[in-house]
Ligand SMILES: [Fe+2]
C-alpha cells in the first residue's frame with residue numbers, strides 16, 4: 027500500500043476534527059437554548075453546565091482543525107463562516123430540543139456514543155487530539171451520569187413521563203445510525219491510529235442504550251431504516267435555522283471583531 | 285407581653301453590637317416580613333434577569349463571548365438558588381415565593397422589564413446593571429440577617445466578573461467600527477436611566493428605607509448608593525469615549541461628586557406597576573417554563589418516592 031500523502035492526511039484529519047468540533051458546537055448551542063426555560067432552576071443550571079463543556083470542547087477542536095488546515099482560519103472563522111453544507115456534525119445533535127424528554131433522549135443517544143468515542147480517542151497517536159480527548163472524556167462522564175439519571179427518572183416516573191420520553195427515543199432513533207457513518211477519511215486515520223473505527227463502536231453503543239432503557243422500563247426502538255447524509259454535508263432542515271441565528275450578527279457586520 | 289418586650293430588647297441589643305440575627309433567633313414579625321419581601325424579590329430578580337441576557341446567548345458573536353455570557357447567566361441562576369435558600373430559613377417555601385412572583389404579588393427588579401435589542405445591551409447590562417447591583421450587594425454583605433449576608437458574600441465574589449465582562453464588551457465596541465460604536469452609545473442611552481432607577485425611590489419618598497436602615501438590613505440609603513454609582517460610572521463612560529445621556533450631569537467640586545438630572549419618576553412607577561415594555565413577557569415566560577416543566581418535576585418526585593419505598597422494603 028502506498029504511504030499516505032501528507033496532503034491527504036491533513037485533509038482527512040481536518041474533516042474528522044470538524045466532525046468532532048461541530049458535534050460539540052451544535053449540541054452545545056441546542057442546550058444553551060434551554061437557558062431560563064428549564065423545568066426547575068437546578069436543571070437550568072445543569073444544562074447550562076453541559077452546554078458550556080460542549081462549547082469548550084468545540085473551541086479546542088475547531089482551533090485545532092484550523093491549525094491543521096493551515097489556512098489561518100480560527101475557531102470563530104470556522105464556527106461563524108461556514109454554512110450548513112460545510113458543517114460535519116451528526117444529524118442527531120441538530121434535532122430541535124422538543125420537550126425535556128426529547129432533549130434527554132437526544133442527550134443519552136449522543137453521550138453514550140461520545141463516551142465510547144472519546145474514551146478511545148484518549149489513546150490517539152495524535153498527541154494534541156489525545157490531550158483534548160482526555161479533558162473532554164472527563165466532562166462526558168458527568169454528562170452521561172446526568173442523562174442516564176434523567177432517563178431513569180422519566181422512564182420509571184409517571185405514566186406521562188414514560189410516554190413522553192419513550193416518544194423522544196422513538197422519534198430520534200432513525201438519526202442514530204448517522205453517528206457511525208464513515209468516509210475515506212476514517213479509513214486513513216484509523217490506519218494511522220489517530221481515531222478508532224467508529225462503525226465498530228455501534229454494537230457496544232446499542233447494548234449500553236438497551237441496558238439503560240430497560241432499566242428505565244423503556245423499549246429500544248426497532249426501526250432499521252436510518253437517515254444519513256451528515257458526512258456529505260446533507261443535513262436536516264433544522265441546521266440552517268440554527269446557524270442563521272448563531273451567525274446573524276457576524277454576517278450583519280462582516281469583518282468586525284467582538 | 286412583657287416577654288415580647290424583653291425579646292425585642294435582646295434583639296435590638298444584638299443589632300447594636302453588630303451581631304448577626306440567625307434563623308433560630310427571635311425577631312420582630314415585621315423584620316421577618318421585610319426580609320422575606322426583600323430576599324425573595326432579590327432571588328426573583330436574579331432568575332428573571334436570566335431572560336434578557338439569555339436572549340442573546342444563541343447569537344453571541346464569538347465562541348468565547350458565547351461561553352462567557354452563558355457562564356454569567358448561569359451564575360445569576362445560581363444566585364437565585366442561594367437566595368431562595370436564604371429565604372426558606374425565614375419559614376417560607378420556594379414554591380410559595382415562586383407563586384407570589386407568578387401572581388404578581390412579589391416584585392423583581394424593574395430593570396429586567398426593559399428589552400435587550402442589540403448585542404451592545406450585553407455590554408451595558410454587565411457594566412451598568414451588574415455595576416449597580418454590586419453597589420447594593422457589597423453593602424448587603426453587612427446586612428443584619430446572617431443567611432442573607434452569607435449569600436451576599438458568595439454572590440459578590442462572582443459579580444465583579446460579571447461587570448468586567450460587560451465593560452470589556454463595551455470597550456471592544458467603543459473601539460470598533462463606527463456602527464459598533466453607535467451600537468454601544470445607543471445601549472448606554474437606553475440603559476442609563478433605568479439603571480439609576482434600580483436604587484429605588486428617593487429617600488424622602490421611600491416607605492421601607494428608614495426602617496430597613498434602623499434594622500441594619502440596609503446600611504446605606506437609596507440616594508447615597510445612587511450617588512456612589514454615578515460617581516464611579518461617569519469616568520468609565522468617559523474612558524470609553526461614550527456620552528452619558530444627561531444634559532444636567534456635571535462635576536461639583538464643592539461636593540466632590542457629580543450633580544445629575546432628575547429621574548423620570550412617572551416612568552419608574554409605571555414600570556413597577558406592570559407597564560414596562562417587557563413585564564408581561566417576562567412573567568409569561570416564567571409561567572410557561574414552570575407549567576411545561578410540571579410533568580418533569582412530578583416524574584422526579586414519583587421516581588424518588590418509588591426508590592425510597594424500595595429502600596424501606598429492603599431494610600425491613
Ligand atoms: Fe447576580
Ligand SMILES: [Fe+2]
Nearest residue numbers: 360414443446
Ligand atoms: Fe450579576
